[in-house]
Amino acid sequence: MRIVAAKDLLKANDQLAAENRHFLAARQIFCVNLVGSPGCGKTTLLEGLFRHLDGRLSPGVIEGDIAGQIDAERMERLGVPVVQINTEGMCHLDANMIAAAWDGFTDADLDLLIIENVGNLVCTAGYDLGEHLRVVVLSVAEGDDKLIKYPAIFQRSNALVITKCDLLAHTNFAVPRARGDMRRLAPEAQVFEVASLHDQGMASLADWLVRQRQSFLSATGDN
């Protein structure tokens, strides 16, 4: 009898993820894994963010969805190279899917690869994709108790982006509570407050991302 422990499958994913990270770093491509609940505003955040990059970075996007290509079409409308992964029921992307999707970018000259993961605040937490930075998105409409209820994904993120802040007055979301919980779960993480549809907070997020890529290049010794 052969027993495959779940932790060994995760180890295999970690190995593939390390290869992805090395592959991308060798090409000076900074990779961000964007996670969050369904409808937290990941795609709208990207649309706003890309407008503020002002040509400082050339982004490409991998869109992870159970079904459909709605988000990929939104990226195409911005002229951003995009590859859609349909997981057909699977609740998260894994490192193997990213390696396979990479072939879709052969003609593109990228220096930023953003992976928009499947909308899921649980399962995406356990899978390293080979990213250099993980950013978790939480909308104020979801409530400020989410960090306590789904701690793993926040613990493992380098930044928290609080979205839909234009709705703050209409909700009982307390930004100080979310900030406090994030400080406890991930003391090093940056926290941003944005309203993507109203173009609020996007410039500082874009500036931060550009700086993060510069640090990444310095650290990998290519700049």
Added chain:
Amino acid sequence: MRIVAAKDLLKANDQLAAENRHFLAARQIFCVNLVGSPGCGKTTLLEGLFRHLDGRLSPGVIEGDIAGQIDAERMERLGVPVVQINTEGMCHLDANMIAAAWDGFTDADLDLLIIENVGNLVCTAGYDLGEHLRVVVLSVAEGDDKLIKYPAIFQRSNALVITKCDLLAHTNFAVPRARGDMRRLAPEAQVFEVASLHDQGMASLADWLVRQRQSFLSATGDN
């Protein structure tokens, strides 16, 4: 070598779920599996709903969460018998957990058992818990494209509750689009529009639930 196919594990869950369904029906307890994204408003919906039952039903709740007991404490404050399941990382409840949690209700005289599943629009779709009715919750803040992007969970639900309708004016959510997609995915399903915090739409949802339990009792031949 012994190979366990995932579909056989699901079959085992289905068998346990059928036992749960029979066990509850024999006790005239109507069971509802409440699913939706993190932060879609499941717990707030229950709080509003219970106020409108007006003693017509005696509810109990099983709260499924990765960690913590925030939601169970909210139920206790309403005087509703509640059992908290902490999945410790697992992204959905399964039929076995429900059977185990049942022991927590030995002293309660229930005729409605509501299972508030882990916040997850993907993984909860595949697991029958033994419920008699599945209700999916979608907040207008999540966007009206969620039915297309996460079809399975909507297809397998008996009702869709559109929550946070007080935020409609501040979002680009189109109720007709969501209703149309739901009609295509689950033609028999009821659709409700509510604003739980503003007590809108809760009475008709409560009335419907009472009628659903009456039909259930008639169908099981106990009334």
